[in-house]
Amino acid sequence: MTATIAYxxxxxxxxxxxLDDPGQSANTMNRAYAAxxxxxxxxxxxxxxAVTGVIVTSAKQTFFAGGDLPEMIKVTSADAPAVTALLDTVKGDLRRLETLxxxxxxAINGSALGGGLEIALACHHRIALDAGGSRLGFPxxxxxxxxxxxxxxxxxRMMGLAKALTTVLLTGRQFRPADALAAGLVDAVVATPEELIAGARAWIAAHPDAAQPWDTPGYRMPxxxxxxxxxxxxxxxxxxxxRKQLKGNRMPAPEAILAAAVEGAQVDVDTALTVETRHLVTLLTGQVAKNMxxxxxxxxxxVNGGAGRPAVEVAPTTRVAVLGAGMMGAGIAYACARxxxxxxxxxxxxEAAARGRAHAEKLVGRLPAEKAAAILARITATADVAALAGCDAVIEAVFEDPELKRKVFAEVEPVLAEGALLASNTSTLPITGLAAGVAxxxxxxxMHFFSPVDKMPLLEIVVGEQTGDAALARAFDLGRRLGKTPIVVNDGRGFFTSRVIGRFLDEAIGMLAEGIPAPSIExxxxxxxxxxxxxxxxxxxSLTLMRRIRRQFEAAQGADFAAMPSHGVVDLLDGLGRAGRAAGQGFYDYENGRRGRLWSGLAPMATAEGRAVPLADLQERLLFAESLDALRCLDEGVLRSxxxxxxxxxxxxxxxxxTGGVLRYVRQYPGGPxxxxxxxxxxxxxxxxxxTPPARLPGSE
Structure with a gap:
């Protein structure tokens, strides 16, 4: 077997x-590593x-990438003995290393995530290079x-039970080197590769009898x-x-981490490692880990690698115009500037434009002053169309009204740079129809962003009937530049995300109309x-927005539009002024913007006599409502993949x-499709x- 560690x-x-696996761009904890x-x-x-000390480092840009996920996803219950033996070997060798x-x-020269950090923790001292993009943690x-x-x-054993769980193990947080130092995962951070190796040698010379705390007489767990x-x-x-953090959802991994930590803290190190192995093997052989x-x-x-991007060369975007300085437009502007x-x-x-820029000022509040000032300096707030001269991309984020959107594009298009990308942030309006209003x-x-833009990672790129490959490539590249994950879908009212989540909301509100108690639905x-x-x-x-979107669907579909029990409930609440959080009252009561209890007047909303519905049925009605509509999106060509x-x-x-996703849920359901x-x-x-399921399901061929 190929050697992956030079001595x-x-x-x-x-x-x-x-650490230097010649067959991979990054080191992973595979069988070659173990050998x-x-x-x-x-x-x-x-x-x-003849040995005075040991330095563990890497020849790759990253220190060590973690477990071999392509192999891990294949593990079945039949593989459990072999996987257990492999883990015992890996742990046994790290244990021999730390008790040498x-x-x-x-000497951590780059990211050390998962197995990489575990190798580092088996060392007596950890020095991290403050390399750009370097992260340490357990994802x-x-x-x-x-x-x-x-x-x-x-x-x-390093941090104590409570800190280890809440800071590192249950969060999945990936720490920058300085933050890893503050958390206690590393002992020093240096600026250059030369300092990294020199620091390691100096520590070895100063600590010839080093040992792990838990192998030292008198050790007490923090x-x-x-x-x-x-x-x-x-x-x-x-x-x-x-349980509170998971909101009642039974997630195997956090529960297994908690169990392994508490059980392992009650026994010696070697027994604790065995406990840890058994919990991991249980997770590896289960379906949830495979889904995730x-x-x-x-x-x-x-997706991030560009599977949905046409293979065409396009110039990168350099200057963006954002139309509409509301929360969404302001968020997009901030993302671009950052x-x-x-x-x-x-x-x-x-004044309205300045309020949008003020939103960016709030978002940079926690950044270093110099970085914050640089971001804000890139945002120009204006009401003057002429200020858009030279912009090679425009993202419209005005009110969801087709005529208004056409009007703002007609106003700005003449002043933009030649061939500028024209993008609408609409969440439901068909792109082909809006495109009719531009030259x-x-x-x-x-380019459908999600709110809040600074936190939500997804970008839904919607391709109209006349959208060219160059426009798609430019929108994709811009999305990646903003740090977003861009999915590409074809045009259709509601596209994919808004349409499918609408099914989720309709099903839930329809349950209320059936007489199912609101707390049970939630x-x-x-x-x-x-x-x-x-x-x-x-x-x-906002129930008002839901009504408006539904009316647009109804107008477009005509006689094919299907009324649902949820519609009457939404109309009734909106008519009572209970339009949602922004109105201060909706399905819930609100006080100073904070959600309180479910409104006591919901029970009379039932239009049918209540019946006892099993919890499993309530759950699967919500899950199936979305999955079935996603299947329709796939069949209709709205979803490209x-x-x-x-x-x-x-x-x-x-x-x-x-579930691993709305369509993987279909494939992984007991019994498959x-x-x-x-x-x-x-x-x-x-x-x-x-x-009613479609005649043909993915994976059933």
């Missing part, structure tokens, strides 16, 4: 282990008398996994063990807080894994992360024809 011993006895680590540790043990009796220093929880090469065991009275009194709060790895690693890599682009933020008055429809495209969604209850989400969206559908549903509209179709047919008989 070099200097005349002074310092051995440098250089190589066994070989170099065997050699260290054999040559121990010689000082071991990790495993975001992939449905836990750090299973000693990460749980060692962080608990904060105590679970048998310590002070910590024992806190333990019941751990699962309670986790598939979506948040492979699908995300595919990405280093010059931005002209235009509204009908100087260059081939350059017109939809809890069903939260326990299914949605980040927000649908009634709370409807308040955020399942990957875009899955990523769009996860990053844009809050489809439960454990056939099992999904059978369950959909059951729901159709019980709750309506809208659950």
């Amino acid at each position: 070099h011993r200097d005349p002074d006895g310092v051995v440098t282990l250089t 190589s680590m066994t070989a170099v540790v065997d050699r260290l043990v054999a040559e121990k008398d 009796g010689r000082p071991v220093v990790a 495993e929880v975001t992939l449905g996994l836990l750090p299973g090469a000693g990460g749980v065991t060692r962080t608990v 904060g105590g063990t679970p048998t310590s009275p002070s910590l024992a009194a806190q333990l019941p709060a751990f699962p309670a807080n986790l 790895i598939g979506a948040f690693f492979f699908d995300l890599k595919t 990405a280093g682009l010059d931005v002209v933020l235009k509204d009908v008055t100087e 260059r429809p081939a350059d017109f495209i939809g 809890q069903a969604a939260l326990q299914a894994g949605y980040p927000t209850g649908p009634l709370a989400l409807a308040d955020e969206v 399942e990957t875009d559908g899955d990523i769009g549903s996860l990053l844009g509209i809050g489809f439960p992360a454990w 056939a099992g999904f179709a059978a369950r959909a047919s059951e729901l159709a008989k019980l709750y309506g024809d809208r659950f």
Whole structure:
């Protein structure tokens, strides 16, 4: 097997282990690594008398990328013994390294995530290079996994149970080197590669008898063990807080991390490592980890890598005009300025434009003063059309009215740079229709951002009938420049995200009309894994906006428009002035903008006699409503790929992360697509024809 670790011993006895897998651009914890680590540790043990210390570093730009996800996603229950043996080997070698009796220093020259940080934690001292883009941490929880090469065991012993869980293990946070130092994950941060190696050598010379704290006589775990009275009194709060954080959703990975940490803290290091292994193998052989790895690693890599981008060369955008300085327009302007682009933020008055720029001033509040000033200097607020001269891209973010959008494009198009990209931030209006109002429809495209723009990672790019490949490539590149994940969809009213989330809201509000108690609806969604209850989400969206969008659909579809029970409830509440959070009242009551209790007047909204509906049915009605409409989007050509559908549903509209996406949910359903179709047919008989499955499902061929 190919060696992935180079071994070099200097005349002074310092051995440098250089992680360098020749077959990959980044080092991963694969079988070749395991064999190589066994070989170099065997050699260290054999040559121990001639060794004065060990430096572990990397020849790659990153230190170590983590586990071998292409292999991990394939693991089945039949593979459990082999995976357990591999983990035992990996951990055994790291354990031999840290108990060698010689000082071991990790010289972390780039990102160390997951397994990379676990290798570093098995060293006695960690020095990180302050390299641009370098991150350290354990993102495993975001992939449905836990750090299973000693990460749980060692962080608990370094930091104590509470800090390890809340700061590192359960958050999935990726730390910059300086933040990793503050958190205690590394011991020093240096500015140059030369300082990195020099610092490692100096530490070895100064600490010839280095050992891990937990291998030192008299060691006490920070904060105590679970048998310590002070910590024992806190333990019941751990699962309670986790359940509160997950909002009732049962997520295997956070629960396994908590269990491995608490159980491991009660035993010796080697037993704790075994406990950790068993929890990881359980996760690896389960479906949720496969769903999350598939979506948040492979699908995300595919989308961000440009699968939806035409292979054409285009000039990069340099100066952007944003039309409309409301919250959305101001957020887009800030995102552009933060990405280093010059931005002209235009509204009908100087005052309105200035208010939009003031939004950016709030967002830069936590940044260093010099960086904040540079961002703000790139934003010009104006009411003067002439100020847009030279802009090579325009993003319109005005009110959702077709005539208004046509008017603002007609006003600005003559002053823009020749061939400027023309983009609309509309969330529902068909792009082909809006393009009819511009002189260059081939350059017109939809760029649907999500609110708040500074936090939401998704960008839905909508291709109209006349949109050219160059416009799509430019919009894609601009989205990536802004740090967004751009999915590409074809035109259609509501596109993909707005249309599918509309089904979710309609189904939930329709339940209310059936007489199902509002708290049951909200809890069903939260326990299914949605980040927000649908009634709370409807308040955020605004019932007035929901009515307006529905009327647009009705006008477009005519006799084909299907009325739903939810429509009457929305009309009634909106008519009562309970339009949502912005109005101070909706499905919920609000006080000073803060959501309070569900409105006590919701019960009489029922238009049918209430009936007992199983919680599982409530949950699956919400999940199936979205998945079935996503299948229709795929069949109609609105969705160009399942990957875009899955990523769009996860990053844009809050489809439960454990599913791996709205279409992967169909494939992974018990029994596969056939099992999904059978369950959909059951729901159709019980709750309506809208659950009737399509004749052909992805993966059923």
